[in-house]
Amino acid sequence: MKRFAVLQLSGCAGCEVALLNAEAWVAQYKLVYMPLVVSAEDVPEVDVLLISGGVRTDEDLYKLRRAVKNAQQVVAVGTCAISGGVANLGDRDEVRALFLAERDRPHVPRLLSKSHPVDAFVAVDLYVPGCPPTAELFMAVLTNPRDFQASKVVCQECGRQKLKDVKPAHLLGFQQGEVLPDVCLINQGYLCVGSSTRGGCRAPCPRAGHPCVGCRGPSDVFIEKESDVWFKSIKRVFASMTDAPESEIEQGLRSPQLAMFLFQFSDYAGGDRLPRPKEKVL
């Protein structure tokens, strides 16, 4: 039986909780390390090491470096492991002041200057974006990622109908107003970025009436490119599907809840590293 481990760095444990819903691995794998559910001191030798969360403390970094030595395959799961995640939101000056204030505290692990992606420190074999990735995606990782069938973009998995002749004059944002069933959320004025967000999640949010916030990151077309290229493409979609003024679209897209996800592949390590090849992204 193959063995796998889950190393949780600084994150919300949502990835781990999602994995628990993919219980079919129980028959194929032995879970040897996952502090959330297994008492074990250290990561032993494993076939697959899943890493969630960003590298935010010196303890995270220590655990990460130790764990990868014992792993055949290293998989970064979720937005935080891929980009540092939600911890990099906020006013930079505020966060910097906080970091400086907490830097020399005794007894607790020392904070790093930001939440770093895992591959800023170790080599990663596979990236599985999603906040969190669905149970189906976890199963694909643990069985055969190459067999995983998904649409290119969330839009194709959503099932809502795009209407050519309905063009909202203004954007509603993310939440306000009634949501009509079955009609494309952009037609209704919502800031949905499912048209170019990577498929594979089966579109739970737009199906439930909430616009896609792009947690799976960009589709293969944009994943190796700068974020600006994806950003421009999203703007073009809104320019053609709505009559909303350009400034309104521009402002709407500059949102923290999109920023958590839009930049997870392109601007991930300060811009001085090569982009991750799309072949490595599930």
Place this chain on the structure above:
Amino acid sequence: MPAATAFRGPKRKCCEMMTLTFPLSRIEGHARVVVDVRDGIVQSAKFQATEFRGFEYLVKGAPAGQMPVIVPRICGVCSTAHHVASVKALEDAYGITPPPLALTIRELLMLGQLLQNQATSLFIFTMPDRLGVDSIFDVNETELDGDALAGMAARALQVRQAGTHLITLAGGQFIHPVKAVVGGVTGGISAEAAAAMRSELADALLVACALFDAYWGYSLALSARLGTWGDDAPACYLTAVSGTRPNYYGDFLRLMGCEGGDVCAQFPACEYRVFLTVEEAEYSYAAQTSFQGHVLRANSLARANLVDSLGTPCANEYLQRFHREFGQPAHAILLYDLARGIELVYAIERAMEILAGPLEGAETRIPYTPRDGEGYGLVEAPRGPLIHHYRIENSLIAQAEFVIPTVHNVLAIERALRVAAERYITPDRANLELERAVGRVVRAFDPCIACATQH
């Protein structure tokens, strides 16, 4: 099983200090326990949160309307509670009340959260302590006895999944849900979907009761072996539910004084500072709450002490048995775990009741105009009362405050750890049972470290 003798310290000298550090697993997030001993006398027992989330800083400047999507990321285990508390805080600031159907669907969301959480805590976090294994997934490989254990991991996951499916139905996705929006929810639930969910819950109820009965039995055996349920001095209890058919959607906070009896204070979320004192600790990223100098307790035992009757058949039977056998209020630590099982059954039964009624056809959201100001959102999360407090200026979050249930329990956790440490450490030796006791005590409070470290 005889208590294992761990080690004898070296020959004691004057002022001999010893620090025992216990890493923790099977809890949400990163924490450890540090016990300081001098000359065989326990000096302190500290609960250290060793990760930092800091959302009070991260959300500053965010458009207020985006909070319901951003803040669930505080914690993947508690994301539903944060999602609902967030829309409630915004609605309080905007001065609007959602329509009744929206409130019903939000109650379902909170029940799904409760079901999912209590199943996880009960079966995945604490069942292994009763069975002497490292994880629930190891159960099948042990030599332990028969039928009650057969396929336990799969059955536990089945119950837990019913909770995640309920959140998905009411919230869109089960981690970081999206369906609660300011003014209501994005839509109702079709009769067909509700019926399918009810039938899944009916199956889960049978499995949950069977597993909980086994769990109750193992807990009795454990307390017989230890000679205690984890006795500790009485504490004050804090919760946002009471009475009959408790609604975890939350309205007021309630405090039960150390002597038990009636509620000694009832107050809205905006008055929490009058009653609760929150202080930082230099050795931990989590703060600590107290009430007029007293140790506070939240979570399942607080609710079992303040709720008189649950109003659903199976859960109520368990609750009456609990009150009969352990008293009301009950204070022993391991009773937290049993109380969690009662709520697991309640969540299933109550959700089935709600799903039997109409959940579509009526208004699910009302229009509103955002405005600047201040708002409080209170829910009873599985770990206790959770408050989101936002100050909004120019439509942006100027200040956010997250009042976290785990933080209310920190002093109670430390006091219980000290009792355990004193039980197992004597001047000439420390009993290895202490390591297991530390795990049991902490897990009884089911702390969530991702939630507890926001400022």
